[in-house]
Amino acid sequence: MGLDVNAAVRGGNTAKGGAIAIDGVDRTAGRQLVGERQREDTVAAAEVGPRLDLTGPAASGNQANGVVVRHPPILAAGLLKSRAMQSTDRLGRFLVALALIGFGVENLLFGRYIVARIAPWPPDDQSAQMIVGAAGALVFLAGGVAMLMGRSVRLAGLASAVFILAYSMILHWPVAFAGPAWSGHWTNVFKAASLAAGMVAVAAADGRRMSGLLATLTGLAPYVLAAFFLLAGVQHFMFTDFVSTLVPPFIPAPHFWTYFAGVALLAAGLGLCTPRFRLLAAVCSAAMVFSWVFLVHVPLVFALGREEWMGVVEALGISGVCLAVAQPPAARTSTR
Numbered sequence: 027m028g029l030d031v032n033a034a035v036r037g038g039n040t041a042k043g044g045a046i047a048i049d050g051v052d053r054t055a056g057r058q059l060v061g062e063r064q065r066e067d068t069v070a071a072a073e074v075g076p077r078l079d080l081t082g083p084a085a086s087g088n089q090a091n092g093v094v095v096r097h098p099p100i101l102a103a104g105l106l107k108s109r110a111m112q113s114t115d116r117l118g119r120f121l122v123a124l125a126l127i128g129f130g131v132e133n134l135l136f137g138r139y140i141v142a143r144i145a146p147w148p149p150d151d152q153s154a155q156m157i158v159g160a161a162g163a164l165v166f167l168a169g170g171v172a173m174l175m176g177r178s179v180r181l182a183g184l185a186s187a188v189f190i191l192a193y194s195m196i197l198h199w200p201v202a203f204a205g206p207a208w209s210g211h212w213t214n215v216f217k218a219a220s221l222a223a224g225m226v227a228v229a230a231a232d233g234r235r236m237s238g239l240l241a242t243l244t245g246l247a248p249y250v251l252a253a254f255f256l257l258a259g260v261q262h263f264m265f266t267d268f269v270s271t272l273v274p275p276f277i278p279a280p281h282f283w284t285y286f287a288g289v290a291l292l293a294a295g296l297g298l299c300t301p302r303f304r305l306l307a308a309v310c311s312a313a314m315v316f317s318w319v320f321l322v323h324v325p326l327v328f329a330l331g332r333e334e335w336m337g338v339v340e341a342l343g344i345s346g347v348c349l350a351v352a353q354p355p356a357a358r359t360s361t362r
Contacts, residue, residue: 114305114308114309114349114350114352114353115231115349115350115352115353117346117349118224118227118228118312118346118347118348118349118350118351118352119173119179119228119231119346119350120173120174120346121316121342121343121345121346121349122173122183122224122225122228122343122346122347122350123169123170123171123173123174123346124170124342124346125170125221125339125340125342125343125346126166126167126169126170126173126182126186126225126343127166127167127170127171127174128170128335128338128339128342128343129141129162129163129166129170129339129343130162130163130164130165130166130167130170131163131167132335132336132339133159133160133162133163133166134159134160134163136159136333137152137155137156137159138155138156138158138159139155139158139159139162139193140159140336141162141190141193141194141218141221141340142190142194142198142214142215142217142218142221142340143214143217143336144193144194144197144198144214145197147197162189162193165185165186165189166186166189168182169182169183169185169186169225170182173228179228179229179231179232180229180230180232180234181229182229183225183226183227183228183229183230183232184225184226184229186222186225187221187222187223187225187226187229188222190218190221190222190225191218191219191222193218194214194215194218194219194222198211198214198215198218199215202214202215208257208260208261208264212257213254213257213258213261216250216253216254216257216258217254217340217344219250219253219254220250220251220254220344220347221340221343221344221347223243223246223247223248223250223251223347223351224247224251224343224344224346224347224348224350224351225347225350226240226243226244226247227244227247227347227350227351228350230243230244231350231353244351245354247350247351248298248299248304248308248351248352249298249299251298251344251347251348251351252294252295252296252298252299253295254295255291255292255294255295255298255311256291256292256295256296258288258291259288259289259290259291259292259294259295260288260292261288262284262285262287262288262291263285263288266281266284266285269284269287269288270283270284272322272326273322274321274322274325274326274329276325277321287314290311290314291311293307294307294310294311294314294348297310297311298311298351301354304352304354305352305353308348308349308351308352309348309349309352311348312345312346312348312349313345315341315344315345315348316341316342316345318341319338319341319342319345322337322341323337323338323341324338
């Protein structure tokens with residue numbers, strides 16, 4: 027990754043002296059020698075490896091023979107950002123994998139499909155509900171274990187995403203469209219879509235080349251999560267009295283924290299829609315949602331009963347999705 031700056035400078039100095047005849051040397055011969063030397067320097071610089079393309083004031087005054095000279099501070103900043111993105115990918119995949127395993131276990135324990143608070147289906151047929159739940163458990167457990175082991179990550183992510191999105195379209199969407207706007211049914215619609223989008227992003231980050239379709243879906247993933255956060259943020263202001271009841275009793279001023287969380291969710295949604303701030307928004311929102319696992323959802327398990335374990339696993343999964351969608355497709359791998 028280094029750059030032979032001396033070779034570039036030598037080429038420039040030779041060019042300055044080559045236009046003057048010294049000690050009787052013919053000007054034409056001098057120009058030919060300069061041209062050969064410049065070509066050699068250009069080839070040598072090209073063989074060094076990929077160069078960092080700097081633009082604007084940071085790159086001015088730092089070019090020799092058309093080769094960009096890299097500033098050590100800027101190079102270090104780029105390296106740190108690259109490592110941060112790799113860390114978010116790994117941690118995001120780990121959290122999503124844990125959520126998938128949690129969904130699988132919950133499907134078995136509850137005897138039905140439960141992702142994103144789906145009502146028991148088919149209704150009035152407990153045996154069929156158990157079969158559907160077992161099928162979901164098989165997909166989620168296999169997908170979660172595969173992600174943890176780093177094996178067949180793309181297949182695991184895409185299969186889980188299709189499963190979650192398909193069931194949401196069948197069971198969530200009709201109820202949401204038939205009900206009032208801004209209802210909790212829309213929360214479940216966008217929650218399921220966000221989980222599916224995060225699993226697509228995990229699938230795309232397996233190091234293999236992406237198809238154009240997968241790159242497009244991965245590019246849409248942060249906007250899907252942003253829509254979920256924006257909806258949830260608005261709902262914090264529309265249904266303040268209800269949301270404040272979810273704040274544990276040991277946390278004072280529940281209405282204040284309801285408004286605070288609403289503002290934070292709106293900021294997270296806007297940040298995810300802005301590529302410049304996406305990484306920061308993704309990391310901050312992941313930390314926020316992950317903190318709710320222990321500050322909100324675990325206490326609610328003791329207050330509301332075992333079904334609130336759904337909220338624990340959902341929050342764990344959404345925090346992983348935040349990190350999984352932090353990078354654009356181009357930063358992961360090339361498309362074909």
